[in-house]
Amino acid sequence: MRGTEHISWFADLGLEHRASVGGKGGSLGELQRAHIAVPAGFVVTTGVFERCLEALERDLPVRTAVESLPPDDLTQIAQTSKTLRSRIEQAPLPAGVLDAISSAYARLCADRTAAVAVRSSATTEDAVDASFAGLQDTYLWVKGAAETARMVQRCWASLYSVESISYRRQRRIPENGVAMAVVVQMMVDARSAGVMFTRSPTTGDRSVITVEGAWGLGSAVVGGEVTPDRWVIGKITGEISARAISDKTIQHVPRDTDGIVSLPVADDLRRVACMSDEELQRLRDIGRRVERHYGRAQDIEWAVERLDGQILLLQSRPETVWSTREAAPVARAVDNPVEHVMSIFGGRS
Amino acid sequence: MSSPGKPQGFPLPSSLRVLPGTEAAQAAYPYYMQFTEGDDQRFWFYNSMHFPEPMSAFDMVTAEAAYCALGAANTRVHCLPTTLGIDYRIINGRVYIGGNAVTDPAEIARRTTEFQNRAFYYYANWERLYSQWREKMLVLIQDARDLPHPTLPEFEPIEQVHAGRGIASNHYLIDTYYKTLEGYFRMWHHHFEFLLLGYGAYMTFFAFCKKAFPEITDQTVARMVAGMEAEIFRPDEELRRLARRAVELGVDAHFQGGSSAESIVKSLQGAGSQGTAWLKDLQSAREPWFNINVGDGFYHYHRSWNDDLSMPFTGIFDYIARVKAGEALERPVEKLQAERQQLIADYRELLGSDEERAAYDQMITLAHRVFPYVEGHKFYCEHWYTNLFFNKIREFGALLSTHGFFPQESDVFHLTHFELEAAIVDLMTSWSTGSPPRGPSRWPKIVAERRAAIAQWSKHDTPPALGPVPDIIDDPAIVMLWGITRESLDSWLKASGDGATNEIRGFAASSGVVEGPARVIKSVEDIGRLQTGDILVCQITNPSWAPIFQKILGAVSDLGGSMSHAAIVAREYGLPAVVGTGSATSRIKDGQRIRVDGGRGVVTILH
Numbered sequence: 001m002r003g004t005e006h007i008s009w010f011a012d013l014g015l016e017h018r019a020s021v022g023g024k025g026g027s028l029g030e031l032q033r034a035h036i037a038v039p040a041g042f043v044v045t046t047g048v049f050e051r052c053l054e055a056l057e058r059d060l061p062v063r064t065a066v067e068s069l070p071p072d073d074l075t076q077i078a079q080t081s082k083t084l085r086s087r088i089e090q091a092p093l094p095a096g097v098l099d100a101i102s103s104a105y106a107r108l109c110a111d112r113t114a115a116v117a118v119r120s121s122a123t124t125e126d127a128v129d130a131s132f133a134g135l136q137d138t139y140l141w142v143k144g145a146a147e148t149a150r151m152v153q154r155c156w157a158s159l160y161s162v163e164s165i166s167y168r169r170q171r172r173i174p175e176n177g178v179a180m181a182v183v184v185q186m187m188v189d190a191r192s193a194g195v196m197f198t199r200s201p202t203t204g205d206r207s208v209i210t211v212e213g214a215w216g217l218g219s220a221v222v223g224g225e226v227t228p229d230r231w232v233i234g235k236i237t238g239e240i241s242a243r244a245i246s247d248k249t250i251q252h253v254p255r256d257t258d259g260i261v262s263l264p265v266a267d268d269l270r271r272v273a274c275m276s277d278e279e280l281q282r283l284r285d286i287g288r289r290v291e292r293h294y295g296r297a298q299d300i301e302w303a304v305e306r307l308d309g310q311i312l313l314l315q316s317r318p319e320t321v322w323s324t325r326e327a328a329p330v331a332r333a334v335d336n337p338v339e340h341v342m343s344i345f346g347g348r349s
Numbered sequence: 350m351s352s353p354g355k356p357q358g359f360p361l362p363s364s365l366r367v368l369p370g371t372e373a374a375q376a377a378y379p380y381y382m383q384f385t386e387g388d389d390q391r392f393w394f395y396n397s398m399h400f401p402e403p404m405s406a407f408d409m410v411t412a413e414a415a416y417c418a419l420g421a422a423n424t425r426v427h428c429l430p431t432t433l434g435i436d437y438r439i440i441n442g443r444v445y446i447g448g449n450a451v452t453d454p455a456e457i458a459r460r461t462t463e464f465q466n467r468a469f470y471y472y473a474n475w476e477r478l479y480s481q482w483r484e485k486m487l488v489l490i491q492d493a494r495d496l497p498h499p500t501l502p503e504f505e506p507i508e509q510v511h512a513g514r515g516i517a518s519n520h521y522l523i524d525t526y527y528k529t530l531e532g533y534f535r536m537w538h539h540h541f542e543f544l545l546l547g548y549g550a551y552m553t554f555f556a557f558c559k560k561a562f563p564e565i566t567d568q569t570v571a572r573m574v575a576g577m578e579a580e581i582f583r584p585d586e587e588l589r590r591l592a593r594r595a596v597e598l599g600v601d602a603h604f605q606g607g608s609s610a611e612s613i614v615k616s617l618q619g620a621g622s623q624g625t626a627w628l629k630d631l632q633s634a635r636e637p638w639f640n641i642n643v644g645d646g647f648y649h650y651h652r653s654w655n656d657d658l659s660m661p662f663t664g665i666f667d668y669i670a671r672v673k674a675g676e677a678l679e680r681p682v683e684k685l686q687a688e689r690q691q692l693i694a695d696y697r698e699l700l701g702s703d704e705e706r707a708a709y710d711q712m713i714t715l716a717h718r719v720f721p722y723v724e725g726h727k728f729y730c731e732h733w734y735t736n737l738f739f740n741k742i743r744e745f746g747a748l749l750s751t752h753g754f755f756p757q758e759s760d761v762f763h764l765t766h767f768e769l770e771a772a773i774v775d776l777m778t779s780w781s782t783g784s785p786p787r788g789p790s791r792w793p794k795i796v797a798e799r800r801a802a803i804a805q806w807s808k809h810d811t812p813p814a815l816g817p818v819p820d821i822i823d824d825p826a827i828v829m830l831w832g833i834t835r836e837s838l839d840s841w842l843k844a845s846g847d848g849a850t851n852e853i854r855g856f857a858a859s860s861g862v863v864e865g866p867a868r869v870i871k872s873v874e875d876i877g878r879l880q881t882g883d884i885l886v887c888q889i890t891n892p893s894w895a896p897i898f899q900k901i902l903g904a905v906s907d908l909g910g911s912m913s914h915a916a917i918v919a920r921e922y923g924l925p926a927v928v929g930t931g932s933a934t935s936r937i938k939d940g941q942r943i944r945v946d947g948g949r950g951v952v953t954i955l956h
Contacts, residue, residue, distance in 0.1 A: 200563070200564055203563035203564055204563075205562050205563045205564040205565070206562065206699040206700075206701070207562040207564065207565055207696060207699050208562075208564045208565075232564055234565075234566065234569060235699070236569075236692060236695040236696060236699075237566075237569055237692070239566060239568075239569065239860045239948060240860065240948050241564065241566045241857070241860070241948050241949070242564075242948075242949065243948075243949070327701060329701065329702055329704040329705045329708070330557060330560040330561045330701075330705055330708070331557055331560075331705065331708035331709075331712075332704050332705075332707070332708050333704070333707035333708050333710075333711055334708075334711070336469070337711035337712070337714065337715055338469050338472040338473065338715065340553050340557075340708070340711060340712050340715065341468070341472070341546075341549050341550055341553045341715075342461075343553055343556060343557075344549050344552045344553050344556065344825050345429055345430055345431070345464060345468070345549055345825055346430055346431070346457075346461065347430060347431035347457055
């Protein structure tokens with residue numbers, strides 16, 4: 001599949017394309033390049049966003065309006081956000097863009113009513129992507145080309161949400177470099193989904209993989225609406241050293257029409273582990289490969305396809321909490337190696 | 350260090366009563382082993398790891414000799430900075446032990462200097478000293494084997510008289526007895542010559558791993574350190590080899606389930622050259638590898654495979670079935686070694702910096718250098734030598750029993766080693782004077798009384814610990830040898846205070862989850878009750894139990910850490926195991942369904 005000026009397919013992308021496809025888009029391409037299964041998809045590039053913005057700027061300023069906002073004045077930010085969002089959502093799409101999205105959608109979904117996820121993939125000129133994570137919108141279970149295009153516009157608009165604007169204003173990030181790509185990918189009908197950390201979030205241990213998951217779509221876990229099952233797996237040994245199976249009361253599942261809905265989990269499944277040991281081992285293997293590919297610890301979102309049990313990754317980003325902490329070495333080499341035993345025989349120091 | 354005022358704690362030694370009717374048997378133990386005033390101020394724990402059953406009067410020599418040697422190594426030879434020896438007491442046949450910490454900083458500093466002059470020398474010259482150790486052990490074993498069988502002829506043999514030996518046979522009784530006892534005390538010094546230093550190097554690496562990888566499991570560290578070729582694996586390997594040989598030679602049909610070892614040997618003797626070839630192989634395996642006890646060698650009734658072929662033959666029988674089912678049964682030593690190297694390299698790669706990697710390399714190298722001793726010494730000491738020792742005492746028992754001192758040879762083990770010396774002198778005197786010995790009118794009643802006392806004591810559980818709970822346990826000897834930490838004591842306290850819970854916690858020794866019927870084995874004599882598909886629940890296991898691991902689904906023990914025998918064998922067999930639970934054998938009832946989660950270290954009693 002060849003891309004166009006508007007559309008880039010995952011297969012052609014890598015991290016080096018972050019400027020035009022955002023962190024998420026670049027990461028999904030990179031994962032596919034590393035032979036990690038991700039749901040197929042494409043990115044509506046930042047170029048499209050820029051063209052739309054240019055059109056809007058011709059009527060009334062957008063970027064300068066944002067830059068003139070005082071970082072602490074939430075009332076004013078909220079007013080500006082409301083105006084900008086509705087302008088972006090309601091603006092007619094530039095010529096060719098709707099066609100490009102429609103034909104990419106058609107290419108992605110043989111079935112014209114198949115569901116896709118439409119996800120923000122913001123970027124700045126500095127290509128700082130991780131810090132933007134979670135600030136912009138994601139729309140799940142979107143059906144049809146027209147609806148997809150509408151959700152792309154809503155993702156663009158979410159770059160001007162109150163949280164996003166405040167975040168950028170407080171960090172004095174220049175608006176000129178800020179742009180939004182939008183990822184459109186096949187929706188995974190997840191039997192189970194969740195997150196995985198290739199470095200322990202609680203202790204920073206690099207030798208374990210922590211997995212959290214629940215029934216249904218991962219949005220329930222990411223949004224904190226369900227207490228997920230939790231496992232600690234030896235990264236190298238595969239040994240499952242901790243398992244906490246929780247009472248999973250709700251799950252996110254696709255609604256009949258479109259979008260998702262939160263439903264109660266059947267009583268006999270609530271306390272059942274949402275992942276088998278074999279699936280956990282497959283996840284561990286994927287986690288190790290991704291970490292190795294990037295050369296650093298990763299926070300990963302995953303899902304298990306309901307029908308065939310395939311594990312797909314929806315996202316992988318570098319772990320930031322422990323990696324940025326400067327820790328003193330646990331021990332250093334000594335001239336006489338035997339001196340190490342004093343840590344045991346020498347008593348408490 | 351200790352806070353006696355805490356609401357929760359273990360009973361005080363002074364509150365523990367000798368069971369009514371067993372007072373005389375209790376008084377038989379030497380005065381220095383009895384609880385005394387002042388002991389209430391100290392913390393004691395029941396050493397069920399080494400002495401899971403009440404100790405008979407003679408068997409107490411094992412505690413005596415072992416603690417004399419352990420203490421000497423810690424206190425005076427290597428001068429461990431923060432700890433002296435281990436004190437021990439006995440009540441109702443149960444051995445309680447307590448550490449003797451050094452807390453004065455000036456004294457610790459003084460001892461540190463000594464320690465570094467001594468222990469560091471041992472580490473630096475480990476290979477030479479260890480190979481010298483092996484030589485010393487083999488000499489000691491040969492000396493014990495050379496000791497004469499104690500006998501009293503009616504008349505001195507004529508050739509001795511003509512040779513002018515000048516010393517009569519009765520003298521050789523006491524001579525042999527002294528040498529037997531002396532050799533045993535000496536053996537225990539050899540046993541502890543390297544042990545703490547070996548464990549210390551292992552613990553150093555262990556502590557590093559726990560800091561660098563806070564969530565690493567104990568068994569992973571253990572796997573990085575454990576050797577593959579220690580002597581202690583050999584006896585079980587010999588059984589596998591003999592099973593393969595039996596199939597190769599086509600004599601496997603002679604192994605019938607339920608037949609005695611004796612009848613199998615007899616039928617093989619009649620099986621032509623193939624049978625003879627197999628028996629020859631058996632013979633070469635028996636010396637030395639069948640000198641392994643069915644227990645840890647701390648009790649006289651922990652007989653060796655050589656003394657009772659039924660255990661190894663049952664193992665061979667089971668292995669034959671597996672060979673015929675197409676299993677190779679060979680321990681893939683090279684593969685295991687390669688896996689260990691890979692594991693070490695993989696964890697190394699995960700470390701945070703090259704500085705850490707350099708320290709890691711130093712520590713794992715040291716651990717690998719010293720660990721063969723930790724794994725290997727048991728075969729020579731607790732098994733081979735101890736077996737020779739108890740068998741020699743048994744010979745004295747047979748002699749004394751012939752002279753009417755007591756009905757059976759094994760009754761000798763109801764006399765303390767001091768009393769046995771007196772009985773031998775009594776017999777020597779009687780042989781020389783021509784008058785009847787006095788013992789026959791004295792010992793039978795005492796022996797009966799003590800046998801009854803042991804039976805009484807075995808029926809009663811004893812508290813896992815006594816006295817005030819220390820705030821921290823940092824005595825390296827206690828942590829290393831018994832795996833006891835403040836956390837394990839808390840879980841024991843919790844278990845004794847909260848009997849309602851159906852969960853028992855211990856060390857996660859070998860991961861995996863399994864459910865099945867519990868077979869509670871309190872004494873080695875019960876091993877025969879284990880059926881295929883049982884979960885073994887025991888106080889402690891030892892290397893000669895390895896063949897039964899092919900039958901069971903999982904294992905749970907009262908005592909032991911991640912380097913304990915049960916843990917090592919369970920990992921090798923891929924069976925879930927939880928060790929060091931403190932109370933599994935008293936809380937789990939035989940036949941109950943239990944779930945063993947070896948990854949979490951939790952045993953659940955299912956109803």
